[in-house]
Amino acid sequence: MYTRWPMDGLFRHKKRAGNSAARLLLAGLSLALLAGCSLLPQEEEQEALPQIRVPKISQKPEYPVKRETLTLSVSGSGKLMSEREENLYFTVDNQRITDVLVKAGDSVKKGQVLALLDTGDTESQIRRKEIDIEKAELDLKEAIRGSGQGATGNSSDSDVTLRKQKLDYELLESELADLKKDLTGLKLVAPYDGTIVSLTAEKGDLARSYEKVGQIADMNALVVAVQFSSSDLASIAAGMETTVSINTGGEITGKVRRMPISTDQSDEDSLDSYVLIDVPKLPGGVSHGTPLSAAVVVERRENVLTIPVSALRTQNDRNYVMVANADGTKGEVDVEIGSQSTTDVEISKGLVEGQKVVGK
Numbered sequence: 001m002y003t004r005w006p007m008d009g010l011f012r013h014k015k016r017a018g019n020s021a022a023r024l025l026l027a028g029l030s031l032a033l034l035a036g037c038s039l040l041p042q043e044e045e046q047e048a049l050p051q052i053r054v055p056k057i058s059q060k061p062e063y064p065v066k067r068e069t070l071t072l073s074v075s076g077s078g079k080l081m082s083e084r085e086e087n088l089y090f091t092v093d094n095q096r097i098t099d100v101l102v103k104a105g106d107s108v109k110k111g112q113v114l115a116l117l118d119t120g121d122t123e124s125q126i127r128r129k130e131i132d133i134e135k136a137e138l139d140l141k142e143a144i145r146g147s148g149q150g151a152t153g154n155s156s157d158s159d160v161t162l163r164k165q166k167l168d169y170e171l172l173e174s175e176l177a178d179l180k181k182d183l184t185g186l187k188l189v190a191p192y193d194g195t196i197v198s199l200t201a202e203k204g205d206l207a208r209s210y211e212k213v214g215q216i217a218d219m220n221a222l223v224v225a226v227q228f229s230s231s232d233l234a235s236i237a238a239g240m241e242t243t244v245s246i247n248t249g250g251e252i253t254g255k256v257r258r259m260p261i262s263t264d265q266s267d268e269d270s271l272d273s274y275v276l277i278d279v280p281k282l283p284g285g286v287s288h289g290t291p292l293s294a295a296v297v298v299e300r301r302e303n304v305l306t307i308p309v310s311a312l313r314t315q316n317d318r319n320y321v322m323v324a325n326a327d328g329t330k331g332e333v334d335v336e337i338g339s340q341s342t343t344d345v346e347i348s349k350g351l352v353e354g355q356k357v358v359g360k
Contacts, residue, residue, distance in 0.1 A: 072297070226277060254277045
């Protein structure tokens with residue numbers, strides 16, 4: 001006989017107790033892990049890098065071979081000048097300038113005194129000579145009256161005396177004229193109505209005869225004056241069409257009127273060294289000395305094949321182009337060239353209209 005204990009209930013009780021302990025242990029571990037994570041330093045956010053774009057390789061330009069009119073021109077530079085310009089100078093040498101009465105830019109009238117030289121005793125000499133002439137004139141008149149009244153004495157001697165008096169009188173008049181001419185030479189006067197373009201004479205300067213001290217111009221007779229290189233002048237002729245570009249005045253079409261008279265281009269104040277160009281009307285706001293440029297059309301070639309100058313390649317004596325084919329390939333083609341402007345070149349052999357050439 002034995003006693004039976006209720007072991008099943010006990011085992012169930014222990015199992016429930018073990019399960020509860022396990023759950024508590026897991027919960028504690030979870031809390032410990034969470035607490036530990038909160039103590040760790042926060043990770044920095046990763047910086048967003050910019051997107052790198054691969055650069056595109058630049059494509060060289062392509063140009064079509066065109067058939068057109070090729071205009072050839074030569075260019076030069078110049079200014080507005082007057083067709084009526086004159087240098088100013090004294091005709092007397094080694095005299096001091098005592099006064100300058102005008103300045104550059106002044107409008108003057110014909111005969112107006114512009115500057116004066118030291119007259120010295122010229123004026124007093126003129127006055128004395130005028131008195132001598134007046135006395136000689138009185139003596140001559142008296143001698144003529146005496147001769148007409150049949151004065152006694154030898155008539156031939158009387159005639160000689162009268163002739164001498166006449167010659168003395170004429171000599172005095174000639175001397176007076178020379179003195180007055182000298183006095184006039186001591187004054188610088190305007191030869192015509194105009195504007196003083198330049199004036200270098202200053203009070204106290206020593207004047208040299210026929211040495212330029214200024215310039216006068218008629219502002220109502222302005223003309224386009226242009227200088228070209230000697231090689232370009234050889235291709236220019238009167239009547240050729242011209243495009244004139246005036247600073248602040250835009251472009252005007254005109255025609256060559258006259259070629260240079262002198263080949264010496266060092267004298268910038270002389271119209272003789274310029275090509276003169278006629279234009280219908282000058283724009284407003286321009287004046288004597290306004291700078292300008294001009295392009296003279298020396299040749300027009302009709303209906304020729306052309307490409308831009310930038311597409312033509314050279315190597316020694318060889319001229320060639322890089323042709324862009326329809327299938328995307330490119331190849332070198334030798335060409336023969338004709339006339340050439342600043343922007344385009346004529347192709348006389350090697351290409352056909354519509355082909356495309358690659359620029360440099």
